[in-house]
Amino acid sequence: MHTPRALTIAGSDSGGGAGIQADIKTFQELGVFGMTALTAVTAQNTRDVTGIYELPEEAVARQIDAVAEDIGVDAAKTGMIASVSIMEVVAAKVKEHRIHGLVIDPVMIAKSGVPLLEEPARKALQEILLPLARIITPNLHEAEAIVGRELDTEEKRKDAARHMADLGAEAVIIKGGHVEDDQATDLLFDGSRFYTFTAPRFHTPHTHGTGCTFSAALTASLAKGKPLLETVETAKQFITEAIQHPLHIGGGHGPTNHWAYRSSRT
Numbered sequence: 001m002h003t004p005r006a007l008t009i010a011g012s013d014s015g016g017g018a019g020i021q022a023d024i025k026t027f028q029e030l031g032v033f034g035m036t037a038l039t040a041v042t043a044q045n046t047r048d049v050t051g052i053y054e055l056p057e058e059a060v061a062r063q064i065d066a067v068a069e070d071i072g073v074d075a076a077k078t079g080m081i082a083s084v085s086i087m088e089v090v091a092a093k094v095k096e097h098r099i100h101g102l103v104i105d106p107v108m109i110a111k112s113g114v115p116l117l118e119e120p121a122r123k124a125l126q127e128i129l130l131p132l133a134r135i136i137t138p139n140l141h142e143a144e145a146i147v148g149r150e151l152d153t154e155e156k157r158k159d160a161a162r163h164m165a166d167l168g169a170e171a172v173i174i175k176g177g178h179v180e181d182d183q184a185t186d187l188l189f190d191g192s193r194f195y196t197f198t199a200p201r202f203h204t205p206h207t208h209g210t211g212c213t214f215s216a217a218l219t220a221s222l223a224k225g226k227p228l229l230e231t232v233e234t235a236k237q238f239i240t241e242a243i244q245h246p247l248h249i250g251g252g253h254g255p256t257n258h259w260a261y262r263s264s265r266t
């Protein structure tokens with residue numbers, strides 16, 4: 001039997017709610033074997049990011065080589081990639097190892113307000129990483145930064161999604177967590193059509209790591225070979241359950257509950 005294998009290329013969140021920790025928990029819960037290539041270590045909790053330590057480019061490259069050359073990668077995701085030089089290494093390795101099914105979560109700022117992407121890397125993200133994406137998953141502010149304009153209506157968000165597809169992403173999801181709305185609606189553009197995925201909006205501070213968890217759930221379904229619409233549907237259900245049943249951990253924006261989706265099905 002083939003065991004689906006997913007790789008996360010991202011930063012570590014010592015608090016366990018976002019970054020590679022959120023990704024690995026999500027992969028595990030969705031029945032996928034998880035692997036990691038660390039790009040940076042953050043000292044972080046539910047309140048703040050108190051330190052960021054980037055790994056050398058060579059360390060990032062060797063980690064990707066190690067897993068791709070032996071274990072194999074059915075799908076991968078990127079999270080925090082703070083600098084242009086690490087972005088270049090990641091893009092080169094994704095091409096070299098022909099990693100398809102790449103989900104790009106263009107992480108820019110943590111919920112605590114601390115930037116996780118250096119300023120010059122914002123433009124590089126569009127030029128270097130975006131064209132490799134099977135799916136790119138910006139939140140509202142990340143989408144605005146990528147296209148360089150305010151996206152305060154659905155029509156503008158649709159135009160922005162088309163713009164990102166023109167830049168090379170096969171599919172675009174503009175997430176609705178930061179959109180002012182009674183519901184949490186994510187907009188998918190598959191290159192030809194638009195779809196929306198809607199869930200109730202929960203009024204909770206415990207949303208640390210929502211974007212990481214959502215993109216990891218997408219990656220897990222791609223690793224299993226699921227089609228795009230089923231992939232997004234599953235990821236939306238996973239993150240909705242995870243937000244709906246918070247763990248009440250820490251004194252700030254607590255993590256989502258990675259057990260909730262599986263618990264609701266057993």
Ligand SMILES: Nc1ncnc2c1ncn2[C@@H]1O[C@H](COP(=O)(O)OP(=O)(O)O)[C@@H](O)[C@H]1O
Nearest residue numbers: 139175176177178184200201202210211214239
């Ligand atoms: N309060 C909420 N209630 C329900 N779903 C939410 C809430 N906040 C975010 N989501 C969902 O979580 C996922 C991640 O979205 P978002 O919070 O926008 O990403 P990020 O963590 O990158 O800022 C999306 O599917 C979004 O709709």
Ligand SMILES: Cc1ncc(COP(=O)(O)OP(=O)(O)O)c(N)n1
Nearest residue numbers: 011018019110111208209210211212
């Ligand atoms: C190490 C690390 N990577 C990514 C993030 C951002 O995660 P995200 O899912 O966007 O959640 P919030 O930080 O917005 O809650 C992070 N914080 N740390």
